[in-house]
Amino acid sequence: MKVTDILPGSPCWAQLSVRDMDRAKQFYGQLFGWTAEADPDPQYGGYTMFLLDGVPAAAVAPLMNPQQPVMWLLSFATEGVDATCAAAQEAGAQVWMEPMEVGGLGRWALLSDPTGAPFAAWQAREFGGFGVVEEPGAFGWADLSTRDKDAAVAFYRTAFGWQVWPDPNYxxxxxxxxxxxxxxQLGPDFPPEVPxxxxxxxxxxxxxxxxxxAAELGGEVLHGPVDVEMENGPRVAVVPASPGWNIGGIRPEPGI
Structure with missing residues (x-):
């Protein structure tokens, strides 16, 4: 469905940081039907929007330094990044990049939650984030994998006011x-180096x-395809195209 408004506190954008921009554009273009549109302004270092039928679906950017991991970064919408950073710090988060203006597009900050998972906060101005969700090729769900599920739940409930439907493992x-x-919860079967x-x-x-x-395009199926064991659960697969570079597929729910 097309997005006209994003509720503060909810996921609003997904950005991939990679070593090989051309490979990423080719991989996701063939996998999801995305087209790539690079920002011509040199100050953004080749930041490229992925469009689905002309509508923003995600983005890819080059690594800012060689030590930066290849990874997806989720942004959560906020009406005020500065206030969100203060509340997040009070709840135990670490602020890695203080709130900053991104041209006229919005205001942004980079944080990590108390369990170490990085995320961003985004205060929209000209750019709101996802232009489409819950359609083939668009964002449909987000999972946090952590060594301390209870601490993570408590943090996001406090910092963003999330509702929680509890379960022992998920x-x-x-x-x-x-x-x-x-x-x-990341269990003992996950290597200790997995953050x-x-x-x-x-x-x-x-x-x-x-x-x-994805496998034909050079990816490796890390998990699945498998049906999630819950009522009306989706069928999912996780495919890392390189270490730390994860994509997932989620089956649309009935009616989508």
């Missing part, structure tokens, strides 16, 4: 009685076909 989260993601991280999932009409295509 807590679903959302706002205004609408779920948009979940928080899961806490957010992972966006993108909607596809057929997860098995999308996972097979």
């Amino acid at each position: 807590a679903m989260v959302g706002l205004a009685d609408r779920m948009f993601g979940g928080i899961m 806490a991280h957010w992972n966006p999932f993108f909607v596809v009409p057929d997860v098995d076909a999308a996972a097979a295509l």
